[in-house]
Amino acid sequence: MLASPIRRHIGxxxxxxxxxxxxxxxxxAVLGFExxxxxxxxxxxxxxxxxxxxLALDANRPDFTAxxxxxxxxxxxxxxxxIEHLRRLDVRITSDIEDIGSVFFVQFEDPDGNPLMVCQRAA
Structure with a gap:
């Protein structure tokens, strides 16, 4: 395996x-912060x-696609x-709850249509 100066850590x-x-x-509103x-x-x-x-919101790319x-x-x-919290906020939920064995998840969108997801570990 080749060595790399790039750390495998997302900044x-x-x-x-x-x-x-x-x-x-x-x-x-979705994440609960000021x-x-x-x-x-x-x-x-x-x-x-x-x-x-x-995590950062970035308005530098007006030509992006979601x-x-x-x-x-x-x-x-x-x-x-x-899911109840997202529904109270009228967030567009785009999937049913999915169970892939190790996690359950649901997908939703932000106001720009960016696809987002939240997961819960399976017991």
């Missing part, structure tokens, strides 16, 4: 958005995370409560 995930203010409010100040001439908003890679599968997922300890 930050960027979610492309068209309207940073609208997306900031949506993600804040949006902080934006950076990079009001085009980047860092979302506070508990651990793992950082097609394709989810590019990351969040963990939950209670998928049923998570």
């Amino acid at each position: 930050q995930v960027f979610v492309p958005v068209s309207d940073l203010a609208r997306s900031a409010q949506w993600y804040a 949006p902080a100040a934006t950076s990079h001439d009001d085009t980047i908003l860092d979302i506070p995370v508990q651990d793992g890679p950082r 097609d394709g599968p989810p590019r990351f997922f969040w963990w939950t300890d209670d998928l049923a409560a998570t």
